[in-house]
Amino acid sequence: MSETEKFDAIIIGAGPAGIACAYTLAKAGKEVLVIERADNPGGKNLTGGRLYTYALEMLEEGLSEEAALERKVTHEQIMILSEGRGTTIDYFDSGFSPYEGPPQSYTVLRARFDEWLAGKAEEVGANIVCGIRVDDVIEEAGKIKGIIAGDDEIYSDIVIAADGVNSFIAQRAGLIPDIPASSVGVGVKEIIQLDTSVIEERFHLQDGEGAARMILGCTEGLHGGGFLYTNIDTISLGLVLMPEEVAAAGKPVAELFQEFKNHPAIYPLIAGGSTVEYGAHLVSEDGYHGLPKKLYREGLLLVGDAAGFVINSGYSIRGIDLAILSGIAAANGICASSDIAKAGPQYIKEMEKLNLLPTLKAASGYRDLLNIPRIYSNYPYLANDFLGNLFTVNGEVAAPMKKSLKALLKKHNISFWQLFKDGLRGYRAL
């Protein structure tokens, strides 16, 4: 390509959305340039993590077999904490790791995974340039025509903003406002190294199996929760919180995190491990409700987190699979449009085809459910107290269950009416 020639597509950001798009376009013979600000793909990226394999398989059949992934998730867990106590529900499903075909999901570390995926895209001909931040888009006559990075301008038929949550590029292009603090959570996470055998013992895992755990009641009543994923020889442990609430509560996130790590039900899981990495990242919380009114304009498509494609259901966060899907849809939209001006509407159609928008819509109720403040303190504490009473034997005459439950509701400030309302709200949301 000479200096004056332009690319078919420029993709900003080498996360899963950007790379999936680049991979699909390059395979279709398009001249693609991916620009990533980190020194390596994945270098600055943070996720919980788990990846649902169906998305990789959609990108290319068989891809999840060779992917740089950690453990196949066969144990789905929910943990409810309160001071000094914990309840863990452990759902084991061997069907999540079938004899034939890929397991449903794997735990994942992004630094490894993103770099591997980027390598695959390069193999099929995508150009990936790292260590460069895109500063702006080139706009001419109302159309996006290319990008600006430092002193350099590069033109392309279309630009794909895959630059993640709070997308600077989408803001520059006027598609989203600066994100209000109430619509994002902040995730903090540590990667804690332990021997493979120790991890398998502590979580009762067979060779290569993994656990994914969501944790409630570990945020001192603040809107948010914890997560834990077992990797090959590390554990990903983190908290997601709402920045505004944390600020109002006046306790630093780092302190909340330390207390979480030291909870007597968490500490034995990570004891003896050493923290090899830590980081923080934003995550959109509004799901379908938070999607920008327009996901494209002429010359520009938004994909992945830049478009707000995240489902936070309280028991799992999904964003990587949706990012990959949207990257594929964007590429298909571009390839199906002989007139590039039509790529935007075509992209939306492709997302319908891949079930992306319907999936987001179907999950749109979770936000209402997760906005019930009692989910973060009263209910988890109540659950543990109730089980505590159930299992307590101390020689005294136990109160009848009904009575004890009533007393507990009172202790936790929950009225029957509220319980009923929240239940109904939950039912409607689901």
Next chain:
Amino acid sequence: MARIVACYKWVIDESDIKVNPDLSINLQNSKGKISDYDKNAIEAAVNAAELLEGKPVGLTFGNSKCKASLKDALSRGLEEAYFINSEKADKADGRVTAAALATAIQEMGEVDLVVCAEGASDTYARQTAPRLGACLDLPVISSVNSFTIEGKTLTAIRKLDDCLETVKVELPAIIAVLPEINHPPIPGLKAVMNAGKKKMVEFAEADLKVDLNPKNQVLDLQAYVMERKNIVFADGELTEQVKNLVIALKKEGVI
């Protein structure tokens, strides 16, 4: 056209080096990079090439992974990159490195100036430039803090322990530069994109007909931990605490 050669080393990124509890060193998951000081050498070579209206080229001696460095080096303003690919680079001593580089430089043809860093960020052995001078029978100026070139005369200011020395030499010559000599800019997008299209030449060990077996052998590599005394002066008034601190420091011979 004048030819200026920047020699650089592909080293392990310090931030990826982990020390195991038994003090052995864990290089798992470590990535490579161009030695930070060599980025100064590359920038100095590019600047010298402007003064000489010549062509700046890069040369490196490393194992096969080092190939990844060529694009990075070329994005920093070099016009061609030469790479001596040998697994023996891992165990090379100063003599081997200089012999490999010197043979390649002779292979490349006429050269006006060779720029090295004073030392590499991993070993900082400071042997490459002087030994290269011996191999190629060229004058060497080390510890170069700044230089100018007029015609074929290079004038360098050397930064020594407590003085600055100005030295003049007729090219061809070799200089070893200090990190203070310049601030290498971060390559821009087009520079990075164009890097992949520039000329890259690879020498295999066999091409060079030079003995790459080291005479110095590294037998063991261990981290060491600084023993701290952890003395806290908490008793008495502040003035007394300071007095005790001073006494303790004197006893240790630090003041």
